[in-house]
Amino acid sequence: xxxxxxxxxxxxxxxxxxxxxxxxxxxxxxxxxxxxxxxxxxxxxxxxxxxxxxxxxxxxxxxxxxxxxxxxxxxxxxxxxxxxxxxxxxxxxxxxxxxxxxxxxxxxxxxxxxxx
Amino acid sequence: xxxxxxxxxxxxxxxxxxxxxxxxxxxxxxxxxxxxxxxxxxxxxxxxxxxxxxxxxxxxxxxxxxxxxxxxxxxxxxxxxxxxxxxxxxxxxxxxxxxxxxxxxxxxxxxx
Numbered sequence: 001x002x003x004x005x006x007x008x009x010x011x012x013x014x015x016x017x018x019x020x021x022x023x024x025x026x027x028x029x030x031x032x033x034x035x036x037x038x039x040x041x042x043x044x045x046x047x048x049x050x051x052x053x054x055x056x057x058x059x060x061x062x063x064x065x066x067x068x069x070x071x072x073x074x075x076x077x078x079x080x081x082x083x084x085x086x087x088x089x090x091x092x093x094x095x096x097x098x099x100x101x102x103x104x105x106x107x108x109x110x111x112x113x114x115x116x
Numbered sequence: 117x118x119x120x121x122x123x124x125x126x127x128x129x130x131x132x133x134x135x136x137x138x139x140x141x142x143x144x145x146x147x148x149x150x151x152x153x154x155x156x157x158x159x160x161x162x163x164x165x166x167x168x169x170x171x172x173x174x175x176x177x178x179x180x181x182x183x184x185x186x187x188x189x190x191x192x193x194x195x196x197x198x199x200x201x202x203x204x205x206x207x208x209x210x211x212x213x214x215x216x217x218x219x220x221x222x223x224x225x226x227x228x
Contacts, residue, residue: 056215092160103213105216107161
């Protein structure tokens with residue numbers, strides 16, 4: 001299985017809502033990532049989990065809260081978002097960095113988020 | 117810091133034309149290099165990779181060679197199809213690094 005799945009595919013939420021994005025992989029990868037992508041731009045890294053521990057937070061506002069319940073799952077909890085947070089949110093996974101790992105990341109299809 | 121520079125688009129070609137998308141990089145050490153493709157409304161797909169100098173990555177008719185002397189990883193395809201229309205991202209990963217550094221992306225439009 002070489003697939004990363006993400007749910008939901010689309011999400012519309014108000015600024016006072018709380019919602020969660022979900023990501024799952026069954027490739028045995030122990031590194032998982034959240035990215036934010038605006039239209040016609042490259043993905044911007046938000047968070048990295050390595051062996052289920054948060055290893056990188058790219059100074060993301062606290063209204064985004066990541067969680068890694070186990071080695072296959074990654075969640076992104078959303079609360080009190082702003083309209084400028086509307087974007088495509090991408091999840092990715094890879095083997096953790098090491099002598100025989102080249103950080104080849106596999107991406108999911110993304111969740112298209114609209115904040116009203 | 118590490119960076120990737122891609123040729124600006126959009127690139128518009130007729131079907132069966134030859135494609136080159138230029139990519140150059142700046143990095144310390146020996147990064148791994150990647151090309152990702154993003155079709156409309158989808159996530160990124162890994163198109164090809166190269167992990168050391170002079171490696172050639174290839175997939176689906178696309179090729180790119182890791183040139184350390186010119187710090188380049190140009191993407192080529194001999195004959196493009198309408199279905200190749202997408203955004204192409206060049207990226208690098210530093211040795212033992214967790215992060216991918218992306219170029220700005222190049223939009224490719226292929227007309228029939």
